[in-house]
Amino acid sequence: MSGHSHADDSHSHVRHDHEHSHDHGHSHDHEHDNHFEPIEARVRALETILTEKGLIDPAAIDVIVDTYQNEIGPRNGASVVAKAWTDPEFAAWLADDATAAIDSLGFMGRQGEHMRAVFNTPEVHNVVVCTLCSCYPWPVLGLPPVWYKSPPYRSRVVLEPRAVLAEFGLELPDDVQVKVWDSTAELRYLVIPMRPDGTEDMTVEQLARLVSRDSMIGTAQALNPGAATDSVAAGSAT
Numbered sequence: 001m002s003g004h005s006h007a008d009d010s011h012s013h014v015r016h017d018h019e020h021s022h023d024h025g026h027s028h029d030h031e032h033d034n035h036f037e038p039i040e041a042r043v044r045a046l047e048t049i050l051t052e053k054g055l056i057d058p059a060a061i062d063v064i065v066d067t068y069q070n071e072i073g074p075r076n077g078a079s080v081v082a083k084a085w086t087d088p089e090f091a092a093w094l095a096d097d098a099t100a101a102i103d104s105l106g107f108m109g110r111q112g113e114h115m116r117a118v119f120n121t122p123e124v125h126n127v128v129v130c131t132l133c134s135c136y137p138w139p140v141l142g143l144p145p146v147w148y149k150s151p152p153y154r155s156r157v158v159l160e161p162r163a164v165l166a167e168f169g170l171e172l173p174d175d176v177q178v179k180v181w182d183s184t185a186e187l188r189y190l191v192i193p194m195r196p197d198g199t200e201d202m203t204v205e206q207l208a209r210l211v212s213r214d215s216m217i218g219t220a221q222a223l224n225p226g227a228a229t230d231s232v233a234a235g236s237a238t
C-alpha cells in the first residue's frame with residue numbers, strides 16, 4: 001500500500017503531488033499505526049525499504065516468522081509442560097520458582113528472565129495478556145502471534161475473557177474460574193495446560209506434541225491424543 005506510492009517516486013510530479021495531498025487528507029489513518037512500539041515501527045520501515053529495493057521477499061519473511069511463532073519457538077515451552085506433566089518434582093519446582101526450573105532446561109534469555117508458571121486445573125483456567133504492549137516469554141514461546149499484540153485482544157480479554165476464549169473455540173463451563181494474568185517487562189507467564197486424558201502411556205516427546213502455543217497462552221487446551229500428529233498415532237500398538 002504505502003510501498004506503492006513510495007516506489008512511484010520517479011513518476012510525474014502531478015502524480016507525486018496527488019499522493020501527497022491524498023496522504024494529508026487521510027492523516028487520521030496514521031493514528032492506527034500509533035500502537036506500534038518503536039522497534040516494530042522501525043522493523044516495518046526497514047522491511048518496506050528492503051522490499052522496494054528488491055533485496056527481500058516479504059513472503060519469505062512471513063514464512064520464517066510463522067515458523068518461529070508456531071513451530072520452533074513454542075517447542076521449548078511444550079517441553080517444559082511435558083516435563084511438568086511427567087515429573088512431579090519438576091512441576092513443584094516450576095510452581096515455586098519457574099525462572100530457575102525453566103533455566104535448568106536451558107530455556108533462558110532475554111524477555112524471559114522472570115517467569116511464573118500458572119497451572120490450569122479443573123477449577124481454574126489461566127490466560128495471559130499484556131495490556132500495555134506485547135510482553136511475552138520469548139525463550140519458551142518464541143515470537144508473539146499478531147493477535148496477542150492486537151489492541152482488541154489486549155483490552156477485551158480482561159473485560160470479557162470468556163467471550164474472547166469462546167472466539168478462539170474454547171468454551172469453558174460456567175463453574176470454571178478464569179484468571180487473566182497481565183504480563184509486564186518484569187514478569188512473564190507460562191500457562192501449564194491440563195494433561196489430556198488417555199495420555200498415560202505416552203512419552204515426554206509425544207506429550208510435548210500435544211502442547212500448542214495457544215495452550216501455553218491460555219487461549220486453547222492441550223490437544224487430545226487423537227488430534228496429535230501421525231507419529232504419535234504410530235506409537236501405539238494396541
Ligand code: FE
Pocket residue numbers: 130131132133134135136183184185
Ligand atoms: Fe508488554
